[in-house]
Amino acid sequence: MKKKDLVWEIASGEQISVTVQFESYNVNGTLAVLLCGGDDFEEVITTNLPESILLPEMVQFVDINNFPKIGEWLKKNGVATPVGIFVQSGFCQYPAYSFKK
Numbered sequence: 735m736k737k738k739d740l741v742w743e744i745a746s747g748e749q750i751s752v753t754v755q756f757e758s759y760n761v762n763g764t765l766a767v768l769l770c771g772g773d774d775f776e777e778v779i780t781t782n783l784p785e786s787i788l789l790p791e792m793v794q795f796v797d798i799n800n801f802p803k804i805g806e807w808l809k810k811n812g813v814a815t816p817v818g819i820f821v822q823s824g825f826c827q828y829p830a831y832s833f834k835k
Contacts, residue, residue, distance in 0.1 A: 740811050742769055750775060754813055756792075756833065765794040767814075767833060779804050781828055783821055792835065793817055795828040805829060 742752040752771035759766045759782045767780045779801055780794040789795075796804050796814075808814040814831035821828050 740813070742771065742807070744775070754833075756835070764789070765792060765833070767794060767796075777801075781823070783823055783828065789819070789830060790832075792833045793819075793830050794833065795821060795830050798828060799824075799826040805831070 740752050740754065741749050743749050750771045752769040752775070755768045755770050757766040757768060758764065761782060764782060765780065766778055766782065769775075769777045769779055779797055781797040781799075783795055796808065798804060805816065808831055809816070812834065814833040817830045817832050819830040821830075
């Protein structure tokens with residue numbers, strides 16, 4: 735499943751057009767959310783925490799460890815909203831977001 739084209743800023747500062755794709759993690763079948771653009775850009779923006787609580791459909795923890803600004807970007811672009819659930823893993827507390835199909 736894809737979402738409309740959006741603009742994402744990559745590490746170099748370049749802005750690229752991306753789509754949001756919804757997949758499943760092979761390990762446990764939970765929601766995996768990817769940003770995809772062009773022929774060679776693909777980033778998984780969620781984190782698979784199998785030891786964490788069971789989440790409702792279309793809800794997943796976002797990877798703020800590797801993408802510190804992802805939460806604001808998701809809200810600003812109407813892709814997802816925070817649900818107020820957090821889980822600690824290592825030194826990071828990951829927030830759960832509800833994604834829109």
